[in-house]
Amino acid sequence: xxxxxxxxxxxxxxxxxxxxxxxxxxxxxxxxxxxxxxxxxxxxxxxxxxxxxxxxxxxxxxxxxxxxxxxxxxxxxxxxxxxxxxxxxxxxxxxxxxxxxxxxxxxxxxxxxxxxxxxxxxxxxxxxxxxxxxxxxxxxxxxxxxxxxxxxxxxxxxxxxxxxxxxxxxxxxxxxxxxxxxxxxxxxxxxxxxxxxxxxxxxxxxxxxxxxxxxxxxxxxxxxxxxxxxxxxxxxxxxxxxxxxxxxxxxxxxxxxxxxxxxxxxxxxxxxxxxxxxxxxxxx
Amino acid sequence: xxxxxxxxxxxxxxxxxxxxxxxxxxxxxxxxxxxxxxxxxxxxxxxxxxxxxxxxxxxxxxxxxxxxxxxxxxxxxxxxxxxxxxxxxxxxxxxxxxxxxxxxxxxxxxxxxxxxxxxxxxxxxxxxxxxxxxxxxxxxxxxxxxxxxxxxxxxxxxxxxxxxxxxxxxxxxxxxxxxxxxxxxxxxxxxxxxxxxxxxxxxxxxxxxxxxxxxxxxxxxxxxxxxxxxxxxxxxxxxxxxxxxxxxxxxxxxxxxxxxxxxxxxxxxxxxxxxxxxxxxxxxxxxxxxxxxxxxxxxxxxxxxxxxxxxxxxxxxxxxxxx
Numbered sequence: 001x002x003x004x005x006x007x008x009x010x011x012x013x014x015x016x017x018x019x020x021x022x023x024x025x026x027x028x029x030x031x032x033x034x035x036x037x038x039x040x041x042x043x044x045x046x047x048x049x050x051x052x053x054x055x056x057x058x059x060x061x062x063x064x065x066x067x068x069x070x071x072x073x074x075x076x077x078x079x080x081x082x083x084x085x086x087x088x089x090x091x092x093x094x095x096x097x098x099x100x101x102x103x104x105x106x107x108x109x110x111x112x113x114x115x116x117x118x119x120x121x122x123x124x125x126x127x128x129x130x131x132x133x134x135x136x137x138x139x140x141x142x143x144x145x146x147x148x149x150x151x152x153x154x155x156x157x158x159x160x161x162x163x164x165x166x167x168x169x170x171x172x173x174x175x176x177x178x179x180x181x182x183x184x185x186x187x188x189x190x191x192x193x194x195x196x197x198x199x200x201x202x203x204x205x206x207x208x209x210x211x212x213x214x215x216x217x218x219x220x221x222x223x224x225x226x227x228x229x230x231x232x233x234x235x236x237x238x239x240x241x242x243x244x245x246x247x248x249x250x251x252x253x254x255x256x257x258x259x260x261x262x263x264x265x266x267x268x269x270x271x272x273x274x275x276x277x278x279x280x281x282x283x284x
Numbered sequence: 285x286x287x288x289x290x291x292x293x294x295x296x297x298x299x300x301x302x303x304x305x306x307x308x309x310x311x312x313x314x315x316x317x318x319x320x321x322x323x324x325x326x327x328x329x330x331x332x333x334x335x336x337x338x339x340x341x342x343x344x345x346x347x348x349x350x351x352x353x354x355x356x357x358x359x360x361x362x363x364x365x366x367x368x369x370x371x372x373x374x375x376x377x378x379x380x381x382x383x384x385x386x387x388x389x390x391x392x393x394x395x396x397x398x399x400x401x402x403x404x405x406x407x408x409x410x411x412x413x414x415x416x417x418x419x420x421x422x423x424x425x426x427x428x429x430x431x432x433x434x435x436x437x438x439x440x441x442x443x444x445x446x447x448x449x450x451x452x453x454x455x456x457x458x459x460x461x462x463x464x465x466x467x468x469x470x471x472x473x474x475x476x477x478x479x480x481x482x483x484x485x486x487x488x489x490x491x492x493x494x495x496x497x498x499x500x501x502x503x504x505x506x507x508x509x510x511x512x513x514x515x516x517x518x519x520x521x522x523x524x525x526x527x528x529x530x531x532x533x534x535x536x537x538x539x540x541x542x543x544x545x546x547x548x549x550x551x552x553x554x555x556x557x558x559x560x561x562x563x564x565x566x567x568x569x570x571x572x573x574x575x576x577x578x579x580x581x582x583x584x585x586x587x588x589x590x591x592x593x594x595x596x597x598x599x600x601x602x603x604x605x606x607x
Binding site for chain 2: 022025026029032033036037040041108109110112113114115116117118119
């Protein structure tokens, strides 16, 4: 303690902090840690895969025959229509994973350990959401294979299809920040899992994912059309060249790619801010 | 010049529970302070405030010469925290845990790697270095947790109930590690419910109850304040109780206390071993058969009970649960 003091008597002047490069490094250290965990708990990844695959099978072969898409009752048409919805639903389910993971870290005292370290403040959350993004990407790949098996096809070329996948992953990344906030707000990992899932059902069902909003009650239709989730589904159908693109005057349905990007950015900005603030709130 | 850990007037309220109600602490560099108190006394809250995890409602705190509230991140560079629940990632190996913590202390990847090897060796975890912490025993996990707190050899350490739930052998091992650390010049604040532990490890002891420091001093000072020595006799048969009590009252300096179901009589004395010899002789002359006799000095347990009015194990309302 030889440094000259410039604050309270007997206190030492601070050293400058690392800034952006420290944020990036710390986030990557945490992301690596979460990816190692995922590799060591493969059942988590496998359960994450089973659910969307099951949905594809259930919707295709149980509902498929009775659903009309653009006036066609052909089950094959419904399966092509369905995949964009299932893709989008799958990426949003990453929310629950992020929430449960962070709640678990809080519960086990790891968050206290991290908070007591001189690391970048948002890194624990950013690292978690990045690791979830990797898992989501893996799930999307498996789901695409299952989709191809049940007859889903890409009709507009590979670059546009890749664009659609990018939009999906971006949406999933945005939703994982909502999960992060939920994980920080509940008391147990169990609560984070259920709390991270229940609200996703209305969000994904009051949308164009499984049925055409024009068939819905008139009061709920605008909700479905302005749902951030619907914009991404609509964008994917356009970019994949799949049937069932919603014909509507609502702006997000007219410009779904832009709407999807804007919604995802907005969600990240709002929920990242709230989650990082929540993470810091208990700490100094 | 304040000590390595210094706090003045710390107050922290959770709802209507005052977890800290004006706590002052001063731990000179290179010494160990034992923060002693029942569950919910405010020990953990005090540690959380001093380690930047919790902002107090009022008060000041300075750790390693740095203002905790003004420069929390600078404080974090100078402290190590070992928690009540071993905060290691159970799906990471011991080595991976230590490397991660090193990286987050802003060490280079190479330094973090080298430091992990050193610490694993030092804490007898080298053989288990590449097993996930999930497979570790309770004692191994605590050692790993402690190693994680020591990655940067911080000048100031905080340990929140480091040995809670450990078996005696592991506790002994951890005590040795702690003593080594302190011998190396580390300043340590240790919370514990085990009076024996505070007695064994701490230079100074602060007894805290309901968010207030109710007594402070060295272990010997606290014992002296609670009262002096006493003689305790266990007679062989209840029929001797009356005679023994008569003898003890003659030699004692105060009221005797008889517990007939354990055939035990206690009386405060002054005069130590010499007096004890006289008592034994007198009892022998009177034909009192005894099973046990001894000169007892107050334990920290006695100190605790006399200060707080309840034993250390009694769980008070869980103020910390309110957070």
